[in-house]
Structures are given as C-alpha cells and as structure tokens.
Amino acid sequence: MMIAIALILFSLLCIALGLGRTWSDETQGARNALVFIGRNQDYGAYRLRTEYGQRLGVAFATTVCALAAAVLALWGIAHLGASDITDKTLPPHVIVEFTDVFLPPIEPPAPKPENRSVILPPAKPTTTSGFIEVVDSAVTPLVPPVDTTDLAAGTGTGTNSVSNTDPSGSTGIGAAAGSGSMLGVDSVWKDFQVQERPVFPGGETALAAWVERHLDFPRDMSGRDVVYVQFTVGLDGTVEDVLAVKGKQPDCRNAAERTVQRMPRWKPARMNGHDVRCRLTLPIHFETR
Secondary structure (H helix, E strand, O other), X not given: OHHHHHHHHHHHHHHHHHHOOOOOOOXXXXXXXXXXXXXXXXXXXXXXXXXXXXXXXXXXXXXXXXXXXXXXXXXXXXXXXXXXXXXXXOOOOOXXXXXXXXXXXXXXXXXXXXXXXXXXXXXXXXXXOOOOOOOOOOOOOOOOOOOOOOOOOOOOOOEXXXXXXXXXXXXXXXXXXXXXXXXXXXXXXXXXXXXXXXXXXXXHHHHHHHHHHHOOOOOOOOOEEEEEEEEEEOOOOOEEEEEEEEOOOHHHHHHHHHHHHOOOOOEOEEEOOEEEEEEEXXXXXXXXX
C-alpha cells in the first residue's frame, strides 16, 4: 500500500514539473515556434524539442507499469506461498515414553559333573635271567672335504702322504698314520669348508675402512660398478693369487686388484688345529655421484 501511494505522489510531481514550463525551457512550444520560423521543422532539433514531452510520458508510463507489475508479482507470490503453508497439515506428534525395565538376575550355569578316571599302577617289568651284551660301536670321524687338485699322489691304506720335490731333484715323503688327519700344505680350502675363517686385523669394520682408505679410484670411471676380487690367504696370512673375476669396467677391476694386493697379513684359516690356505671373495663397490 505504501509503495502505491509513493508511486502516485511521484507521478503527480512529474506532471506538475512538466506543466510548469517557462520561456527559458527549450521544450516550450511558443519558443520553438518563434525560433524555427523559416527553418526546417521536419527533423532535427525542432522535432526533438517538440516531441520531448511525448517521449517523457511514454518512459514514465513504462516505468510505472514495470514497478506495478513487480509489486503485484511479489504480492501474489507472498500470498500464494502463505496459502500453501497454511493448507499443509502437520504430521501427528509422536510421544515416546521411557520406562525402566528390570531384568531378572542371570542364574549361573550348573556345574558339570567331574569325570573321574582311575589310574592303574604301572606294571612291573618282567625280569629275565642272563647277561646283556654291551657293544661299543665305533664312530667313524667325519673327514672334511679336501681339494685334491694340489695334493700329490699317496700310497697305502689309512695313511696320507704328501710329496714335494725340491729344486735339486730329491724327493721327500712325509707320512702319518691315521684316518685323514694330515692336511696337504698346498691345499686351498673354501671359506665355508674351514673351521676358522681368515680374519683381517681388526675385523670386518677395519677391513672396510682400510679398503676405502687405500682404494685407487679410477679417474675416468662413470656410474657405478661392483668388482668381485678372489684371493688366497696363505699359511702366514699373506694375500696371494689376487684376481678380479667379475666387473664391468676394466679400470675398476685393475684398481680393485691393486688394492687387495697391498693388504696387510691376515690371521690364517685353521682346520683341525692347523693353519691352512683359504680362498676368499671380496666385493668392492664403485660409485660416482
């Protein structure tokens, strides 16, 4: 209602302003008739000035109609929405009542009857007259595997013989009675065959530090490589027969061989209480970053 009253007052104000034109107003009809005597009156400024009031009225009427339509639309939406809300019936109320429920105590289950079993005394062993013969069974001692490629040929039963030829041509034969207890001096054992493996002075940690400190790293090496070096620890602990058996780059293999050849003496391997020669394999990693 207030919006309609405001629109009516605004319309009356615009009409009053349009009617109260003075001589200074460019849209006044008498002024335009006097100004455009003998001039073109079919188009241009004359038409704009004389038709100004008509255009203003059309614009004003259009604006009023648009506002009225908007007000009516809002009013209709409000009333239709209210009617829809009032017509809807609310669901019935559900009342939930809580009551205390007392459950009877649970009776413990009846004890199961015990199964009593009668244990009979052990039967007395039957004794037999006579003697029981005790036989001392001989246990054959285990003979460790020996690499016989480096051993000289021996003769006799139950006797191991090792023959060495000196530079003068004389032959010396050493023999010991027993069942394989004598080891060849030139035999080379694997690390998993001996009873005590060779030990680097200071252990594996000292070995890794020594190799890292004395390794000649190739200058032209690129990427990474792993070289496996085989060598023999002699009876006095010296490193012998060094050979790089696996590695991609020749410079890395040569560097690994030179490093192993410069190693100090190891603690030799032992087998049956004797120092023996042992063949080891050492992997050395090369990597550039």
